[in-house]
Amino acid sequence: MNNLDEALGQMSQVVTANTKKIGILAARAMVLGKFFDMVLPQLTASQCVEISQSFRGGIEDAMSLMDDVALPGEYHSALLELTNVILRLLKESGQDR
Incomplete structure (x- = not known):
């Protein structure tokens, strides 16, 4: 016991x-x-484009660091979903300016 x-x-x-x-x-x-x-x-259209490019590179770098680590599919799904939402919002925001 x-x-x-x-x-x-x-x-x-x-x-x-x-x-x-x-x-x-x-x-x-x-x-x-x-x-x-x-x-x-608060961002200008050119800032949105610049941030999107830099953000994509940062996400790619982060993903490459995790290549050798076994992570669940939910991790990858959440990462890609949020990344895509942020990129879409940056694109839409840049087009509105």
């Missing part, structure tokens, strides 16, 4: 640590999203 309590205690610690990490990631995502929402309307 003591081993069971110990195992449950360890599992509880892991869950608590992971919950804190997820909370930190969620907070960072929210702040970066709000920053993007506030900055995007």
Whole structure:
């Protein structure tokens, strides 16, 4: 019974640590999203084009670093989905200027 309590205690610690990490990631995502929402309307058309090109290169670099790491399909899907949303918003914002 003591081993069971110990195992449950360890599992509880892991869950608590992971919950804190997820909370930190969620907070960072929210702040970066709000920053993007506030900055995007301030950009000129040429800035949108320049940022899009630089952003594409940065994402490609980041993806190449992860080539040797086995990550779940959900990671790649989320990365590509958000990347495409940002690029689309930059393009639309640049066209509106």
